[in-house]
Amino acid sequence: MTPVRSGPKFTASQQEAIEYRAMDACVVAGPGSGKTTVLVERFRRLIEDHRFDVREILAITFTEKAAANMKAKLAEKFAHDPLRLRDLEGAWVSTIHGFCARLLKENAIAAGIDPRFSVLDARESDDMQAECLNAALDELVAERKEAALELIGILQTPWIQGDLKSSYDGMRSAGRTVEETRAMASPLAAVTPSGAAFELRRLLSLWPPRLQLTDARKRQQDELLEWAQRMAEADDAPLPELLKLIKACPLHLGRVADSVKTEMAAYKENLPKFAAAVTDSHTARYRALVFDVLTRFDALYNERKARAGVLDFNDLERRSIELLRRDKTVRERVRAQFRQIMLDEFQDINEQQAELIRLIRGENVFFAVGDVNQSIYGFRHAQPEIFHRYRKEVEDAGKHSTGLLHNFRSRAEILSCVEALLNSTQGIEARELVAGASFREKSGSSIEVFRAVHEDKDEASLREARWIAHRILQLRGELEIGPPEKPARADFGDFAVLCRNSESMKPILDEFDRAKIPYVCGRRQSFLLSREGLDISALLRVIANPRDGVALGTLLRSTLVGLSDEALLRLKLNGNAVGAGLRQPLTGFSEADTRRIERFNAGLMRWRAGQQIVPLDVLISRALSDCGFEWTPGSLAGINVEAFLHLARTRGNDRSLLDFLRELESIEGAVSAESELSDADQGNCVQVMTAHAAKGLEFPVTIIAGMEKGTQRSSAAITFTAEFGLGIKWKDPFSDDGLKDSWALANSEYLKKREKDEMARLLYVAMTRAEEHLILSYSAGKQRAGGWAKWVEDYFGARVRILEEDPPVLTAAAAGPRERAEVMVLPRPVPRDQHDTAVNVTSLALFANCARKYYLQRYVGWTSGRPARFDPEAVARVDDDGVSAAELGSLVHEVLAGKTGEYPPEAHQLADVFLTSELGQRAASAVRAEREWDFIADIDGTLVRGSIDLWFEEKGTGICLVDYKTDAPPVRPADYAPQLAIYALAMERAFGVRPEKAYLHFLRPNLIAEVQLDPETLAQARDLIAQLRDAQNSLRFDLNEGEHCKACPYYRSLCPSTV
Amino acid sequence: MRLIRGAPGTGRTSLVFREFKAALRSGRRDMRLVVPTATLVRHFQHELARDGAVLPPGSVISLSRFAFERAPDCRLVPDGLLRAIVRDALRRLQPAEFAEVSGTEGMTSTLLETIALFENAGCTVDQLSTIGRRLTPHGKAFGKIWREVDRAVAAAGYHSRVQVLRAAAANTTRIPVWMDGFLNFSPAEREWIAALAKSCDLTLTLSDARGADEIRRFALSLGAEERLLTGAARRPGATIVAATSPEREADEIARRILSARAAGTEFREIGVALRDASSYLPLLQGTLERFGIPARFYFAAPLRRHPAAVFLGGLVQNVLTGWEFGAALETLQAHPAWGSSAAFDRFDFKVREAMPGAGATALLALCEEDFTKRLSACLALDTWRDDVARPRDWAHRLEQMAERLYRPGMLTPAADHTALAMERSQTAALGAWVDSVSSATAFWADQEAPVSLADFWRVAEETLQSASVPLADDRRDVVHVMSVYEARQWDVSMLFVCGMTDRDFPKRNPPNLLFPDGDIEPLRKAGIPLRKAADQDREEAHLWEALKTRAQDALILTYPEHDAGGRSTHSSRYLTEMQADIQTARLSRATPAVVIESAGLAGHIEPPDLLNGLAAQHRRISLTALEDLTQCRFKFFAGRTLNLRARPERPQERLQPKITGLILHEALEAWLNNNRQGDFVDLFETAFDKMVREKHLPPGYRLEVERINLRAIAGRVSATEQWTPLSSEAEVELTLDFPGGITVACRVDRIDHMSETDCIILDYKSSKTVRVEQMVESQVKLQGPLYALAVREKLHLNTLAMMYVAVREDKRFGWGEVPGANLELKPIPPNWIDAARDRSIERIESFLGGAIHAEPAEPDSCRWCDFQHGCRVEQKALVMIAGHEPVVQGD
């Protein structure tokens, strides 16, 4: 947060920028100039003073984090106004992609997009692109093998996937399709060798007469004529020969006539272009092939996205543009809606985004903020020229153009250093940096410059890393920072290390590990490679398949299982393989190892059974818990575990475990540009990131490391620029550098210039992150350092501290969160009453019969019959008339319950058995009778559900219960006693009187059996309920083995009975 | 009709219970107590039973079931079937307005949502068409599709919700009805309730909150006689708790639950209500489980990802698509018994090694004996591929398949209740799958016309889309975790409402895509009361009002200050209006479920029997293994002793330097054995093709690039050499005898005999040239000196030079001198052979003595090591700093 440290609330220039004037505006905002504060205040005033509705303002930021930050600040502004605060949730404050996503979601049908589309993040789209590109290349090989092999042979490098992908990205950012790019003409005019010869001859004819020439010049003229002759005959020569010939051009400017020097120099300068033009004509066929691959790739990628209902970031922009272009209603609605569009970091916008803004911009509604000096995203196809153009446009039209001059972030010393070092550098727009904040008095300098020296350049980098760690440990707790009124000592969280690229971070991170300096570095990845992350990955791999020996070994040795190496060896020796050893009888192990193995085996079974059933993050935390692993919130281990769980929760729950593991690998490999965490959550850790990722951030102590390093994007084998198109480097028969075609040649010059410009700007951005203290550091081997280091060295000269020795070893005393709050450790509760709340009477009867059978059939629910061999061909047609025994049973009950409808004759026959029986007659003449009397009743705390087939009350006698049975007669009718006893209990509860009699009527043999409802039977029934509760609580369901097992559907399948 | 109003706690529900029980006592069984959701039905049944009633279960009923009961001839079209019908209508009608999106899932969902929107408003297709002219083009296109859907639903013998409600309204059987727990009714429901008010003895209870005004007015308009309960309203103490993140919020909830339990509150008296289940459900599930709190989650999981659906649906899919190996494994692994059996694990790896591939026969060929039978039952389904059958026959077949094939092996009772829940979910999912597939049959108007499996499956897949696995948990003493909708009518002693951020509560649903707010007004004017965003806002507020009153003793409202992605959030606006105690979450963690014993000894083996085992296993060591040992004892232990192997590489990862090295060596062997005669490139091609077959290298661009690269290397290998030997030998097997009876075996790529006594040794390397160059300096690489030693001892030859040939660039690095050639090799160091031998002996002896710890001689090489993530060398480094040995794992 940029503080406005002293003086009036806003400076005059801030006031000027804040003020709304109902016209387009352009604000140049230097680093630390309080730009966000200005944007937020302007937003507030638009609403409070100018009566804008929240939804009429569109604010676009460069990153998600910036958008969240802006929203948070707006919320602070409107804290006093709950109504406005509420509206703020719906405010249009987001990144450009966020805006597009919202626009498309609301107009999905008009835009022709799956209304439920989701957005791929950069890594996901990268992965999908890689797959599609490989598929396109494979198709080329499969369908046009010869051409493909020739192409492989002629490319400078056949590994073109990366370059093709970034070129494809470039095309789309420039708003071009593959076909449009294919159609882009060569930036050079086509020239044939004979044409070149003709031109040379023409130039030679301009030379003064031979008589006036010196001998040397005559010789030169002759050599050139001869060369021209050879060229004139070379129109059909093969490319290598031609190139050789061009290279051999004997033109020496020192030996040409003075009067034609300029023309001859131009001719010479054009030779590479000529070579490129010649290359073009010889490689046209292959160039077309490369475009064919791109076209195919584009189609595949689009198909896959459409199938999955996803869009990538570029699609969001492109589809929004298409929507706005073709749908006038939407366009006009959007234009009418936004009475103010505020856009931050305008210098980093690309052509496509500019077009989008053009489409949504009404008259005089645009407020753009930017700083060309901070344009560092050329590699992502940003075009700072767009900002230049707009600024000029605003100025020319006399609209609102202003600049925020003061810097409220950094100490004056740092600002003057930036100015002096960079103001006259290519790419930087010279500008004064005025210190606007006041700081404490300080005795020493706020800038340090180091150069670590070692003959070997890797060693030099290591030495540099050691010094950086050392310096952090020294400064921590010593350096005073903060505003004068609230000074504090610098802690780890106040340091940031910025690197030119992510590869140069490794030695620094290694050194931080060694010195125990806590750090965060693109946290999304680092937790995967943390100890906890690695162990959890191993755990998941083992769950997927324990034959993965490497994962198994990792897991068994980890603290999650904790097996000794001795135990591992014993497992191997016992079972011939470690995994097999786990399944052998455990002999020879220490007691502790035996326990560990047994626990692991049981756990593994359980985890494997749970995969896909329980959500992945729950599975992981269950497994960790089973292993006895609990973490302390806020500890490094805790942060890592929770980051993993978060990933599993967000990425793992709609895919198989194997898919998730693949995803993990991909995430591991991806580089994150922006940490997702809020500053508050970074903990007290040094932040390590690339200079690019530091954009928009600020740190009390900033260390710019590895300043000698550089990046080279202009040298890629395939390049794209919006200006010239797709350039390809082909195999050069004479050198490894590759042979540029005309597009590549033009691109390479363009990119070189852009890189140079951005190199200065990136350093500008990096240095201006520092608030109070800046350390510039680099290493050098034998040679003089290049890159930024060269500039630094030139500027600081003798003030550079040369480090020829390693620093003394220091290790951080304590690491971790700034304040470690007390953590309560909660004892685990002992659960009670884990039995089911309710139970069915028939289930109770089943339980009484065999607890295991009850478990399988009712408690777990495997109702299917014996496992017969499955023969797909033998599955019959549905028999439209047939009725199974079970179905018949219910039909009979229905008939007896008096339901009307069509029933099979057999149902009526069986029903008649009862109706004509003596019992049936009695029921018919009873004073009261109820059929299918279903109930829920609380018996001893358990809710019992049941359905009584029939009860009736006769005059003079009490209530009789009847239960019909349509199956074969049981061995013992007494088996049904508990069921009827419970019915009796329920009825007693309902009516206050206990039934007198209970009968079972077996309809098939027409057999009636009476069940005694004596106190003993009733007590047994209550006892049975209690037993079931106990069984459910303890999960004990014993077998009741006997002859009857043979009739049980679970015999020899789910049940282990061996009678 | 009666209207009973009263503040929460004034006894509305008790009054209903009293009246209900009185009716029961009088012998009635036809009265109905109607509540909003199925969960509440069960809750009320139980409450009544515990209150002493013996009631017919059907007497407490949800509003929608009650409608069916009153309209017994109507069948509501199942969600899945409706989805299939909508999709089909969209495909057939292809309205121009939706042309670009008609094939998308999202469009089907949008249409389903819109149909529901209209039905809620009590609108029928015919009604919509009366105002057809006033509709937008999207609206008109929707109308067309809806009509078609409506027709198909009727043809299948089903009814829409509005039809059910209207049929219910026509039923005039008079019974006593109490309605409790409702916040609002949709226009369609109101129509029915108006009819009910006339035909039944209807009692409606309502809270006295502002949110209930609308429904009160509605009741009064029906002529309800109102009674206000005036008892003391319930005022639970409210606490607002802020936590730094959702994780800390969940911890805090667990912490408070545990302390309430310790203070005597039973788990079952505690509820947790979620507004946004998607972000809180798994988090709470994991957290409560970790803290040992039994909880019941009133949320049904989608069937789609359940292993039962993956397996059964996968089988059909595989039959239709031909058993692609990857898809087949994913399917088969979901089986409840196979997926975790050792036989399947072996099969899994074999199939992965054979990828890419497809086909039932190919799969079967990779199967082991004991698994073949089981697998062939699945593969036999192939006979269905080209079969046709009546839809209900297909359903029957699939049901048979499900019941026969998806079965666990022998089942022992679950070890605990979480395991039990998993087992129960298997059967619940199986049942749901079968039901869902059967519901597809109604899709076909002609039930007798046979269809293909593919056709049947296309529809069944749609019906499966919306199916879910019913909840299988009925434990007595658990914390209830549910949606705010469920929670609004429960009475619990302690209620947590979590995720109280302004983004989630009040929730804002996105506007309907076909009828955005702006287009709704004209419809309302035409008498179709569609809901607008403002209605939703109001409903959210009512929901919140209801929720606030549900706790009897304590209401705890929690929110995270940052969301799961770390972005800061605002607390819900509802909280700002609350009178509450404001607190921050405390940090807490659970005690481990099991005690971690300090982990076992690492890096050392002591027991004599194990040392013997070690020695027995390593009597013979290959030279490459010995190099591993000199690099790092643990690498050798893990790779060579324990023989730990990584999982099979994916096809695209297989073509690695190791494989290219093998190809070149194979070609070299043939070439040298043939005395360097013949075209080396031809031999290379043969070796390359052989490897492609053996290792299942996938064809394509990468393979061809590698082939071209390797061919170029092959061309260089056979280029002219700078010396002429008397003779050459290739792949010479030699052994070295080390003390203790240990033999080191090596295989020398090439030995050139320069004279009777002298030779040159060559070893071909296909790794990058720089890496080959480093080998000469490496302390770990023993090939040079030990080959020389072996050649001296076994062949009695003196080594003039030993060199590594970096074949990629045809460069040579090594020691010694070749007469007549200028190779710039290093001079052979004095003691070269002996030093290497001593180093080897020392390593072998210390290893066999039990020292197996990770300590790389060349730490840079660790990144190529398979065990870099398992060796825990970094812990060794930490312990070394502290100055302790040996290494003990753990912290």
Ligand code: SF4
């Ligand atoms: S990574 Fe390194 S330390 Fe670990 S086992 Fe492999 S070689 Fe040894």
